[in-house]
Amino acid sequence: MPSLPNLDHERTAVDLSLDTRTQGEHTVVQITGEIDVYTAPKLREALIDLVNGGHYHLVVDVERVEFLDSTGLGVLVGGLKRVRAHDGTLAVVCTQERLLKIFRITGLTKVFSIRDSVDSAVAGS
Amino acid sequence: MTLAIPPQSGLVRFVRLIAVALARLNGIEDESIDDIRLATGEACNRAVAANRTAALDAPVTVEISGGRGLVVTVRDRQPLPPANGMQAADLLRQSAGDPDGAAADDSSRTSWLDDLFDDSVLPEVIGLIAGLADDLTVQTGPAGTSVTMVWRSAG
Numbered sequence: 001m002p003s004l005p006n007l008d009h010e011r012t013a014v015d016l017s018l019d020t021r022t023q024g025e026h027t028v029v030q031i032t033g034e035i036d037v038y039t040a041p042k043l044r045e046a047l048i049d050l051v052n053g054g055h056y057h058l059v060v061d062v063e064r065v066e067f068l069d070s071t072g073l074g075v076l077v078g079g080l081k082r083v084r085a086h087d088g089t090l091a092v093v094c095t096q097e098r099l100l101k102i103f104r105i106t107g108l109t110k111v112f113s114i115r116d117s118v119d120s121a122v123a124g125s
Numbered sequence: 126m127t128l129a130i131p132p133q134s135g136l137v138r139f140v141r142l143i144a145v146a147l148a149r150l151n152g153i154e155d156e157s158i159d160d161i162r163l164a165t166g167e168a169c170n171r172a173v174a175a176n177r178t179a180a181l182d183a184p185v186t187v188e189i190s191g192g193r194g195l196v197v198t199v200r201d202r203q204p205l206p207p208a209n210g211m212q213a214a215d216l217l218r219q220s221a222g223d224p225d226g227a228a229a230d231d232s233s234r235t236s237w238l239d240d241l242f243d244d245s246v247l248p249e250v251i252g253l254i255a256g257l258a259d260d261l262t263v264q265t266g267p268a269g270t271s272v273t274m275v276w277r278s279a280g
Contacts, residue, residue, distance in 0.1 A: 034138075036137070036138060036166065036170075037134040037137065037170050038134055038135050038137070038138065067162070067163070069163060069166050069167060069170065070167055070170070070249075070250050070253055071170065098159040101256075102163065102253070105252070105253055105256035105257070106249060106252070106253055
């Protein structure tokens with residue numbers, strides 16, 4: 001398993017924080033805060049760093065995300081496409097109805113593997 | 126209330142906060158608050174991007190009014206051919222870089238995913254807003270585009 005890159009990018013006023021850990025063959029990215037057009041570049045950089053570092057099986061945990069807009073969805077789709085280029089996977093952990101609604105409206109429930117826990121995501125791919 | 130913000134993405138979150146505050150003041154039910162926050166932000170992001178695409182420093186204007194619900198209208202200044210309804214939504218998709226207007230509910234069609242790969246705005250944003258608001262009116266024209274979202278209160 002490659003070492004994890006440093007994701008401690010600069011923080012914005014209304015913050016988005018990212019914590020990563022390994023669980024089995026997966027790299028879990030736990031996101032806290034708001035993912036919008038202002039903070040999404042930080043998440044995009046983090047996912048790119050992970051893929052460039054050889055982490056191709058990602059679990060993105062959005063249970064602590066307070067706000068997610070289409071920009072954030074775009075970054076997640078970008079992450080999915082990057083790991084797929086390496087035959088990897090990207091699962092999303094989400095049980096918040098207000099976030100699940102966004103995935104449903106945009107049709108992304110058919111694109112992402114959406115799981116109710118990190119353990120389920122790790123076991124399911 | 127009418128707000129005018131410079132076309133800067135960092136200011137959109139303040140509009141979201143104001144929209145939520147006014148929604149609560151107007152008695153909007155809790156289950157619609159998140160929809161208002163997201164849809165208002167999406168409409169503002171789209172308008173900011175439109176003004177920047179047209180190289181305009183002109184402000185994005187946001188009108189929020191209450192009463193028996195909440196009405197939020199977001200206007201940009203990017204000139205487009207006059208249209209309304211679905212025709213206007215199609216024009217916005219094209220101006221956002223999704224020329225075939227690919228539906229977001231079909232995972233087998235990937236062109237809109239390709240658009241998303243490095244871009245920051247979902248081409249199907251009008252579709253997302255339509256799924257969040259009780260009523261949506263989109264009108265394009267030479268003076269810009271207006272997106273009007275309505276949430277009705279149960280009372």
